[in-house]
Amino acid sequence: MVSYITIGTDDLPTAMAFYDAALGALGHVRLWVHGTWAAYGPEGDDHGVILLCAPYNGEPARAGNGIMIGLHAESHAQVDAFYAAAMANGGTCEGPAGPRTDYGVGHYLAYVRDPVGNKLAAFYQPQA
Template sequence: MIAYVTVGADDIARAKRFYSALLPALNYELTESPEGLSYVLPRQSDQSAPLPDFYVKPTFDGAPASAGNGAMIAFEAGGQQQVRDLHSAALAAGGTDAGQPGFRASYGPRFYVGYLRDPQGNKIALFSSNPDEPGRDG
């Protein structure tokens, strides 16, 4: 099980604008500290902490942050409309388009996805596989 994901950022304010345009809509709560941004899912009193946490931080070695070639982080949305809405919000908040929301022929018939790059260049996917919504073939 993945416990947390961390991406580096050279401009924390810019990263905050981008990630705050989409993660709160997916129920992540933001905590800020001198070490960066921490987005966590709320815990119910009768459960252990939900995972994964998502952190945006300056690099530990002081070198510029960089995006991994072939690395991508995917967040699950509640439905196709939320994928479209969050993709648009993230673009307005400083992200760049890496693939408009829609179905992809190489994925399953219900996998609806949009791709973005955050201000640092990290690739982000927003997807839905909601069985109550129309699929690619219908």
């Protein structure tokens, strides 16, 4: 359904270090870097990618209030690895990895912000 998500950054090397680690923990890779752009997603697939770049309007990058990117995880271990990688690479905690029983049975999430302040969630829910 989603073709791409663009996340603004004023510091591509710092953003790439964060996303290499955090998205790598979920099995995604850096697909390419072209000038001031970088793309992440599943190996060999350029659909449903996350793009990093400087804002087109030339204004400083800043996180959007109320916007969050939810990323699928295959297990509790992947959510834990995502959270640890994010924290080790300049991320900040918005909710540590763990069960979220108020969301329903089996929900396991971690909430982080990247170095710019964009909010991300890694989400695992076993099939019913």
